[in-house]
Amino acid sequence: MYSRTINGKEHTFGVSGKLIMNALVMYDHQTDTLWSQFLRKGVRGELAGTELEVIPVIQTTWGTWKELHPDTLVLDKRGRYSRDSYRDYYQDGRAGVIGETFSDDRLERKAMVVGVDIAGNTKAYPFGALSDNPVVNDTVGESHTLVYFDDSSGTALVYDREVDGNPLTFRLEGEPNGILTVLVDEETSSRWMAFNGTAIEGELKGQTLDRALSHLSFWFAWKDWNPDTELYSG
């Protein structure tokens, strides 16, 4: 998700029909600048070089989302789109429309990863490894990150685990329990809701962890865009 406010003005976006390394290139109707989804910036035209402001989003299942937000509005499908046009593509071994830039067999091409990008330091967390280790306290560049993965819905959330300048170390409280999953930090024993990063009990009650910049991707695309990426292996 990106803010449509650029240099103080609202813009609207369309699909350019162009790709950079298999990823969406948008254009805006006001200046015809081309924008790369993966780079989060203008790549050609009047606003080339301008960054888009990223707005954190969750990819999850409909069942999980409506539990989290019973009052949610939903984009009207008008009885269509029962089948995802990319469904087969998600499953097979092909790398986009134009193939991958280089090969890296540390993971299957189509393995899903959540990629973290902190000031140019990148690290990928495969869903497979997160399935075994749903809570990962890690360091990317100089930032302390927390990755939480809900296996039942395939939801990956990345937080900055620093509160008031001090890194916290999290663990699961009991077993994962969907949106009710609770994490506990070792430093203060406060209890946190895993799905929204808010402390519900203890010394830090009321604090909310910031989301870190992250991106769900197939492995082949993530490493094409971030050839220096680290890879979490569990």
Next chain:
Amino acid sequence: MSIGRIVLLTTAGFVLLLVFVPGFRNGVTGRLTSLSSSSETITVPASPIQGSRLQPSSDGNPPTSVGGNLKLITLLGFDAIPAILDPEFVDVGVADTEMTPDELVLGLSINGESKAYSIPMLSSHEIVNDVVGGVPLAVTW
């Protein structure tokens, strides 16, 4: 209709098949390069990264994102995949009649307003121009 326009439409239809009917792509991937109406190299300037969550790099300068040369490939015309400009919404009750619990969605909450976007629907439109909690934003897939 001119011959040129017929050729153009046919090509567009073919490329759409490649993009939207993945099985059709198997046998023709090798020809795709010649089908692409153009491919060009663009130079993208590095630029300061905005956003409070990002820290300065170790040399003390503002962090910069990737710049450099990238290959820009044209597969379709502008708006061949129609972005949504005037999204319409339903409540949970109506959505439940159209979606199963395991359908994937993108969801976000801003200033107390929550919205969900079906990923199978996003696959057909790629971009939704919306306003959530008063914030104009683009949902992209």
